[in-house]
Amino acid sequence: MTWSVACSELVEIIFSCDLRLSNIFKKRLHAYIAELHPDVLIDSFLASSEDEQTLYSSALLALEEEDRIKAFQVAIRYLSPLFPDDLDEIEYFLEHVERENAQQGQSSYYKRLDKLNRYLKRVDGAINSRKYSLAMGLAHRCLREYYRDFLKYTMKYEAIHTNNINQMAIYIYRYILKYFKSNNIPYSATRLLFITVVTNVLFVTMSTNSYIDRALATYARDNVNSIVRFLARYS
DSSP states (O other): HHHHHHHHHHHHHHHHHHHHHHHHHHHHHHHHHHHHOOHHHHHHHOOOSOOOHHHHHHHHHOHHHHHHHHHHHOOOOOOOOTTTTHHHHHHHHHHHHHHHHHHHHHOHHHHHHHHHHHHHHHHHHHHHHHHHHHHHHHHHHHHHHHHHHIIIIIOOOOOOOOOOOHHHHHHHHHHHHHHHHHTTOOOOOOHHHOOOOOOOHHHHHHTTOOOOOOHHEEEEEEEEHHHHHHHHHOO
């Protein structure tokens, strides 16, 4: 079983209940996903032309794995008294995923976010000291390093001969867009463009030695944080 299959099967079980129970379970699932990642459901509803069942399955798949596991645990707790046999395979899959994660110790996901947080701490320190050019440089370096790791380890793109973050952002944008389409994740391609837009701002600023104030440094800091956390879900 894969996560895609598990999401589809869990949602199918919810929708197989009678109307009253199905609505109760959908509301609980909706509330839980909205609490974890409001953008997941918002983007799903805006971008999806699919039926409601596909929408919920895609929203679950778009969650970070740790949060997806928690959402499954909540759903299983409510559903298991009604569907003990139907949930057996899903529960086994969930236990397998959790066991693998425990054996690996700290996952590469959290290692990447730990590195990001160290960068952000340095950027915040530079901003508070009014060293805005340093803050921008650190944000640019953080994004470049993460892009290179994403290209090499997630996309398996070994032939990296550029330090141009604009070019790397385009490769990554196309990869994520293709991933969404192949997994039926209804995320708006227009919303996804924030990766290339923010990257271009950093690239132009650093390439032209533009004037950097607190607002621009904070813009770089906050958006680099958003991009790295977003891409970490798919790496």
